[in-house]
């Protein structure tokens with residue numbers, strides 16, 4: 001069994017997930033880097049973990065598939081013997097942004113499967129594993145972090161499917177926070193704003209204009225994966241022990257109402 005705490009990060013091979021993995025490795029974690037398809041990118045992230053003194057285990061798994069979620073948890077237990085932290089980060093945007101009055105069911109189903117149903121049942125599986133590992137004295141006060149989005153409460157009519165999944169994910173965090181409190185497992189929802197990753201690449205010019213010319217966010221810069229990584233480290237290292245179900249906005253102040 002690993003003597004260091006162990007984190008599982010879904011979608012850890014790039015973007016926000018990569019930032020979270022690297023930050024956790026710097027904070028003393030061994031990390032399971034889950035990836036959907038790009039093994040080379042995951043291997044690069046694994047090297048970054050090792051450069052920070054941690055051990056990395058790479059697991060290919062599609063979070064929308066039940067057997068893959070089971071594989072991810074089994075692989076983690078086989079490699080490290082414990083799960084101290086789950087960061088449910090994997091998620092997708094619609095392949096094509098479509099107006100609410102025209103968008104199809106195929107995109108809706110895909111996003112629900114990956115962004116909502118996958119995390120909902122992965123958290124269930126990991127929570128049960130954590131409860132068993134606590135009873136066996138392997139872990140103490142494990143934690144769960146859900147990466148949602150400002151889209152949980154911001155209506156974008158050209159990607160309603162994405163917004164609906166993120167709103168559902170916000171409730172998922174509240175549900176598990178409520179249910180798991182008696183087991184000493186805190187659950188946090190981290191809500192990123194506009195973060196510079198592959199996901200926002202296609203809309204970079206538009207967001208550049210919104211951020212730098214139109215004051216979209218009081219803090220006038222793009223968010224970086226490391227901004228999210230730091231927030232994850234804060235909760236992972238028990239800096240918010242009396243908070244659960246807490247929403248942590250990592251959004252440059254996007255959520256502020258101003259007049």
Ligand SMILES: NC(=O)c1ccc[n+]([C@@H]2O[C@H](COP(=O)([O-])OP(=O)(O)OC[C@H]3O[C@@H](n4cnc5c(N)ncnc54)[C@H](O)[C@@H]3O)[C@@H](O)[C@H]2O)c1
Pocket residue numbers: 010011012013014015016017034035036037061062063064089090091092093114147148149150191192193194195196197198199200
């Ligand atoms: N970039 C932003 O501005 C932003 C803002 C708010 C929230 N988010 C959320 O943050 C998370 C990460 O986004 P990102 O910007 O880093 O995106 P990204 O596209 O760069 O990375 C997404 C990651 O999820 C993985 N993934 C996708 N489908 C998967 C599946 N079925 N199973 C396992 N892994 C899968 C990908 O392989 C990739 O590693 C997502 O949940 C996204 O909705 C992003």
